[in-house]
Amino acid sequence: MNPVIPGPVPVPLPAPPWLLEFLLVFTFVLHLLAMDFLLGGVVIVTVSGYLGRHDSRHHELARRVSSALPPVTAFTITLGVAPLLFLQLVYGQLFYTSSVLMAWYWLAVVFLVLLGYYGVYWHQLQNDELGPKASWVMLGTAILFLLVAFIFTQNITAMLHPQDFYRLFMQGNVGTIFGSVPLLNVARLAHFVVAAVALAGLGIALLSNRWRRESPELADWGRRYGLTWFMGGTLVQLLVGLWFLFSLPVEIRQALVSDKLAVGLLVLGILLALLALLTAPKSLVAAGLAVLGTISMMAVLRHFVRLAYLRPYFDPHSLPVKGQWIVFSIFVVLLLAGLATVGWMLYMLYRPAATRQASA
Amino acid sequence: MIGIIAILHVFVSHFAVGGGLFLPMTEHKAYRENNPALLEYVKSHSKFFVLVVLVFGAVSGVGIWWSIGLVNPEATATLIHVFVWGWAIEWVFFIVEIAAAFIYYYGWDRLDPKTHLAVGWIYFGAAWASLLVINGILTFMLTPGKWVQSQTFVSAYFNPGMLPSLAVRTAVCIALAGVYALITSSAVHDVALRNEVVSYAAKWLLLGTLIIPFAGIWYISTLPGMAREISMGGAPAVTIFAGLSIFLSALVMVFTYFGPLRHPRNFSMVFAFLIAVLALSTTAVTEWVREAVRKPYIIYGYMYSNGLRLADAERVQQQGVLNSAHWVRTHEVNPQSLERAGKEVYRVQCASCHTVDGYNSIRFAVKGWSWAMIDYQLAHLSSLKGFMPPFEGTEAERQALGAWLASLNPVPTSIIVQPQASAVKSQPNVTDEEGASQP
Numbered sequence: 001m002n003p004v005i006p007g008p009v010p011v012p013l014p015a016p017p018w019l020l021e022f023l024l025v026f027t028f029v030l031h032l033l034a035m036d037f038l039l040g041g042v043v044i045v046t047v048s049g050y051l052g053r054h055d056s057r058h059h060e061l062a063r064r065v066s067s068a069l070p071p072v073t074a075f076t077i078t079l080g081v082a083p084l085l086f087l088q089l090v091y092g093q094l095f096y097t098s099s100v101l102m103a104w105y106w107l108a109v110v111f112l113v114l115l116g117y118y119g120v121y122w123h124q125l126q127n128d129e130l131g132p133k134a135s136w137v138m139l140g141t142a143i144l145f146l147l148v149a150f151i152f153t154q155n156i157t158a159m160l161h162p163q164d165f166y167r168l169f170m171q172g173n174v175g176t177i178f179g180s181v182p183l184l185n186v187a188r189l190a191h192f193v194v195a196a197v198a199l200a201g202l203g204i205a206l207l208s209n210r211w212r213r214e215s216p217e218l219a220d221w222g223r224r225y226g227l228t229w230f231m232g233g234t235l236v237q238l239l240v241g242l243w244f245l246f247s248l249p250v251e252i253r254q255a256l257v258s259d260k261l262a263v264g265l266l267v268l269g270i271l272l273a274l275l276a277l278l279t280a281p282k283s284l285v286a287a288g289l290a291v292l293g294t295i296s297m298m299a300v301l302r303h304f305v306r307l308a309y310l311r312p313y314f315d316p317h318s319l320p321v322k323g324q325w326i327v328f329s330i331f332v333v334l335l336l337a338g339l340a341t342v343g344w345m346l347y348m349l350y351r352p353a354a355t356r357q358a359s360a
Numbered sequence: 361m362i363g364i365i366a367i368l369h370v371f372v373s374h375f376a377v378g379g380g381l382f383l384p385m386t387e388h389k390a391y392r393e394n395n396p397a398l399l400e401y402v403k404s405h406s407k408f409f410v411l412v413v414l415v416f417g418a419v420s421g422v423g424i425w426w427s428i429g430l431v432n433p434e435a436t437a438t439l440i441h442v443f444v445w446g447w448a449i450e451w452v453f454f455i456v457e458i459a460a461a462f463i464y465y466y467g468w469d470r471l472d473p474k475t476h477l478a479v480g481w482i483y484f485g486a487a488w489a490s491l492l493v494i495n496g497i498l499t500f501m502l503t504p505g506k507w508v509q510s511q512t513f514v515s516a517y518f519n520p521g522m523l524p525s526l527a528v529r530t531a532v533c534i535a536l537a538g539v540y541a542l543i544t545s546s547a548v549h550d551v552a553l554r555n556e557v558v559s560y561a562a563k564w565l566l567l568g569t570l571i572i573p574f575a576g577i578w579y580i581s582t583l584p585g586m587a588r589e590i591s592m593g594g595a596p597a598v599t600i601f602a603g604l605s606i607f608l609s610a611l612v613m614v615f616t617y618f619g620p621l622r623h624p625r626n627f628s629m630v631f632a633f634l635i636a637v638l639a640l641s642t643t644a645v646t647e648w649v650r651e652a653v654r655k656p657y658i659i660y661g662y663m664y665s666n667g668l669r670l671a672d673a674e675r676v677q678q679q680g681v682l683n684s685a686h687w688v689r690t691h692e693v694n695p696q697s698l699e700r701a702g703k704e705v706y707r708v709q710c711a712s713c714h715t716v717d718g719y720n721s722i723r724f725a726v727k728g729w730s731w732a733m734i735d736y737q738l739a740h741l742s743s744l745k746g747f748m749p750p751f752e753g754t755e756a757e758r759q760a761l762g763a764w765l766a767s768l769n770p771v772p773t774s775i776i777v778q779p780q781a782s783a784v785k786s787q788p789n790v791t792d793e794e795g796a797s798q799p
Contacts (some may be wrong), residue, residue: 006686010442071462078454096433103430110423117415324513327445338452341457348475
């Protein structure tokens with residue numbers, strides 16, 4: 001154990017590390033889906049809101065996408081709770097250390113999210129009253145959420161570098177140490193933001209289908225417009241992804257290249273992204289599934305990168321385990337029951353709406 | 361900071377549960393009485409509910425988690441190790457809760473009344489279940505019961521304080537549902553409807569506040585002896601606050617009874633906010649007392665409020681704080697680094713409760729104390745100040761801490777009194793270092 005890293009707490013893990021790591025990655029993917037739609041959606045609504053001053057289609061699209069954002073914000077936050085919980089469980093001593101050092105910035109996330117959340121609501125509820133100012137509100141919201149993304153990137157990367165942070169700790173005041181921002185983090189942030197914009201584009205293309213009964217032209221245009229963001233974003237992502245890959249330290253990249261599974265995940269992830277590009281104009285659902293595959297591959301790969309970084313310091317598989325299987329089973333049963341309940345409620349919400357519109 | 365976030369969260373999250381009961385019950389009442397005006401009121405109340413609960417409730421809850429991880433990572437990590445599946449279950453309830461709240465809000469015109477009402481009940485079920493889960497984790501910190509020996513999830517969750525606290529909090533939920541409903545009902549324009557909903561909301565508030573004292577006595581009976589003592593005379597500040605909590609609750613009851621219940625016609629939004637402010641103050645004071653009586657522990661009998669486990673205390677005393685903690689800038693005490701070392705000891709052992717000049721200011725706490733006085737206090741902390749954890753560390757570290765604390769309030773050199781310096785070999789030149797070590 002490296003002397004710089006505080007020891008893990010002496011209470012045993014309540015499940016084997018592989019299960020906790022699986023849940024960490026799985027729930028992180030869920031969080032990403034909501035977060036991508038939110039962050040990308042906020043960016044696209046800002047752009048469309050600006051263009052909408054002279055183009056009614058852009059204006060209408062911005063208004064409609066904006067009305068979907070409050071629930072998406074709620075789910076981004078809630079779905080983010082689970083991965084952070086499992087991260088704290090397995091990597092707590094690393095995560096708390098980097099968080100404490102940048103405590104004020106890290107705490108700021110809460111207030112930035114709160115303001116951004118109210119920004120989203122403000123834009124939605126007061127869209128007509130705000131008029132042309134609405135896109136400024138959304139721009140502010142976008143900046144708030146991008147700042148949150150930046151602080152997250154910085155902290156989640158910092159926890160992988162205990163040695164560097166120890167050096168900063170010796171020089172600075174605890175709580176205000178943000179660290180330098182290496183090019184790697186810029187690439188990492190860009191990787192996430194571009195993914196968000198692309199995925200939100202796909203989401204908007206899917207969403208526009210629901211406008212078809214009311215306004216077929218808007219639905220067609222919205223689909224094309226969303227796809228433009230998706231395809232443009234994915235093409236840019238191929239470059240940004242490469243940039244990110246090559247900004248990783250040589251030893252990390254080598255560790256990945258020498259791991260057949262990691263290479264397989266990377267290649268499969270890229271192939272699925274290309275497949276999504278090809279199928280998107282014909283079938284949004286197929287493209288969506290392919291993108292879900294890409295995101296899942298990349299999330300697992302990201303976990304491998306984390307393990308490669310931490311190999312010299314910490315191995316989660318060395319921690320003591322005392323499984324709490326009964327409570328875990330209750331969790332699984334409740335999760336399934338909970339998802340079924342949500343599914344039922346959504347079904348009831350959308351079914352009558354469709355029949356009502358059909359009969360109108 | 362934690363305090364402010366936590367109190368606001370408590371005030372909103374209990375409303376999230378109580379309001380979740382209020383909405384479907386009132387909606388049901390409106391259908392039963394065929395009262396469209398009341399239904400309109402429930403609709404408008406649900407918008408207010410969503411804006412307050414889903415946004416502020418959710419974000420402030422995350423905020424508490426954020427801040428406890430920063431201020432007390434050891435305790436947070438311990439709680440997560442013990443209760444991760446509890447939190448995972450709570451997370452499921454949150455997802456159902458949020459989905460149900462949005463569907464309830466967006467579903468007024470799209471769902472038939474029966475389904476809409478069912479969604480309301482699903483919301484309340486999930487919300488109350490999330491309280492059920494977190495309540496057990498909260499009471500665990502004050503009454504961990506058999507867990508300290510057995511370390512099982514069941515003994516941790518079903519701890520002695522769990523059920524009575526659940527009763528208190530459920531009653532608080534009902535009362536707060538009334539408080540918030542008073543705010544929205546005071547804004548209703550139709551006079552007849554306003555009179556009706558104002559007195560209806562007042563009944564909720566009174567019902568909740570009537571249950572609280574009984575549940576509260578049950579809860580207090582499960583507290584550890586010292587925790588009861590602290591709140592009943594042991595520590596004057598805590599006792600005053602405990603009394604204030606009862607006084608404010610009584611005030612809320614009196615105002616509600618003679619205000620909205622008896623004279624709904626004269627009720628105004630200003631009055632509603634007055635009651636809300638009183639209720640918020642009651643919440644703040646009561647939660648503060650609940651936190652205060654747990655001292656000197658953060659997990660009773662297991663971990664001190666500075667994150668030190670009782671099991672490690674002896675080792676730290678022998679090895680020293682500076683050699684046990686990883687993140688310190690100096691590992692030894694010598695006359696040259698006396699105050700620097702003292703400041704590091706302060707950061708490790710004291711800073712989770714004290715700041716230098718802000719909250720629980722340490723500069724103020726030792727004002728006018730000589731180094732010898734401070735050293736004596738530190739050496740006998742647990743008997744002199746039972747609500748503080750004992751100082752754990754070597755004698756030299758204790759003296760270094762004392763030296764740094766004494767340097768916070770410079771006094772003329774003529775009256776400097778030093779402790780019997782046995783561990784610190786040579787006498788430090790205190791006056792020279794005074795300026796240098798000011799933060």
